[in-house]
């Protein structure tokens with residue numbers, strides 16, 4: 001057995017992803033932590049566990065890893081990204097206000113509009129890529145400012161540091177949904193945000209075989225609220241899913257490198273394709289937000305948005321012609337997926353509001369996987385050819 005299993009203080013992301021959170025006690029020497037499939041724990045155990053709704057060794061291992069990778073002191077894991085969103089949303093009370101970026105994940109919008117509003121919370125949506133709209137934060141003095149960057153599905157890039165500075169003038173808490181960027185590519189807490197939320201279903205796990213979510217912070221107060229939400233609202237994951245996310249994180253850095261390289265290459269080629277009227281990818285030098293994106297992120301991630309000038313029906317037909325990209329909700333897995341935001345991920349947003357936010361009928365969203373890039377390109381070219 002190792003004489004000293006402690007981690008060097010300056011261990012890097014790739015090393016921490018594999019070694020942090022692995023310090024479970026075991027008499028067996030198993031290199032991979034077991035899955036604790038138990039609902040309850042004997043009273044008085046040294047780990048302080050009592051009941052899995054409020055904690056499990058698998059949550060503890062994963063929380064340690066995620067806190068380290070997000071550069072935060074605390075992390076609380078949940079059953080899904082939406083559970084993590086629910087945990088934060090339900091820490092508000094009647095009379096509170098959220099200022100939210102206008103382009104957010106459809107289910108976040110649905111939770112805000114169809115659930116939270118009924119409890120007396122006011123939500124105001126603005127385009128936070130426009131500096132002149134920061135004044136809304138100063139005027140409304142919200143309790144919470146809600147951001148995604150890159151946004152789902154438009155891949156807009158928001159200046160996390162600048163928005164956080166304005167929000168902090170009025171004591172608002174800033175949450176960044178970091179799902180599209182991943183912990184490797186963007187560190188919202190270091191950029192100035194108070195909370196970094198991930199759907200760990202996506203890049204953290206990376207294999208499209210479980211659901212999970214997390215909220216990370218450096219705030220003891222928020223950590224207490226999150227632990228309370230986990231148990232009081234029953235938002236905890238299963239130990240098995242937590243174990244799967246822990247396993248997925250060990251390869252996040254190598255997966256992300258390939259996601260980024262493949263998506264950038266496809267974006268560059270699509271940009272030159274005669275059928276393409278719009279391609280959006282944060283790390284394309286022609287992207288208006290390129291300078292901000294490259295300052296804020298270490299890579300452009302694997303999400304790509306394109307408009308081929310197709311109608312709603314033609315877009316649906318185009319997706320059926322693809323052989324490697326599977327039409328499905330979700331993103332961030334090793335396999336490439338394709339989605340039509342207007343009818344899928346953002347269908348819960350009324351048409352007028354969806355279009356006002358820029359989510360038009362012809363947009364197609366790609367989650368570029370880690371297959372060989374030439375195979376992916378051939379698939380795209382072939383489908384475009386067949387849908388002429």
Ligand SMILES: Cc1ncc(COP(=O)(O)O)c(C=O)c1O
Pocket residue numbers: 080081082083105107148152177179180198199200201211212213330331
């Ligand atoms: C940006 C973003 N946040 C949160 C979620 C919700 O995550 P989950 O599906 O794990 O509940 C998603 C899901 O697609 C997402 O895209």
